[in-house]
Amino acid sequence: MSNEAEPFDVDSCLEACPVGRYADPSVECQGCDASCGACVGSGADDCTSCTDPSKALQLGQCVAGCPGGHYLDGAMRCHECAAECAECSAADVCTSCASDRPILYEGACLSTCPPSTRRAAGGACEACASSCLTCDGPAITQCTACDRQGPLPNPNPVSSPNPQPNNP
Secondary structure: OOOOOOOOOOOOOOOOOOOOEOOOOOOEEEEEOOOOOEEEEOOOOOOEEOOOOEEEEEEEEOOOOOOOOEEEEEOOEEEEEOEEEEEEOOOOOOEEEEOOOOOOEEEEOOOOOOOOOOOOOOOOEEEEEOOOOEEEOOOOOOOOOOOOOOOOOOOOOOOOOOOOOOOO
């Protein structure tokens, strides 16, 4: 598009400039930067939409993709992820976590695993066995508290040297 003023008759004033143009301070329609489909000024960082539909809008610029720590919405606009996310797929859905909350659990970044889960070898939280209120160790069945009344199983059972026969 041309950056020259678009001449028009005084008798044919416009409500707004046509798409691809913006009203300058003297209220004349000027052409947007070639990368902008619509704009608020003549610069490449004044876009409100992009000419190329495959480009994303990031802080007024048309870019090939959103930078790290940002996600792309359905309107092809980049938005910043929540602070605890290193990367995200939506405002409140983390896909990787910042170092101060390193545990990714159901789209959230946490500093510790929630109740009834334990931290697995890969760093993710996994659910404890249904009989455990809390668990720890290499297996989800290693309860540290049971979800019902009763003792914890002895992880190292000792055999009695003289087993007693059952007396009916």
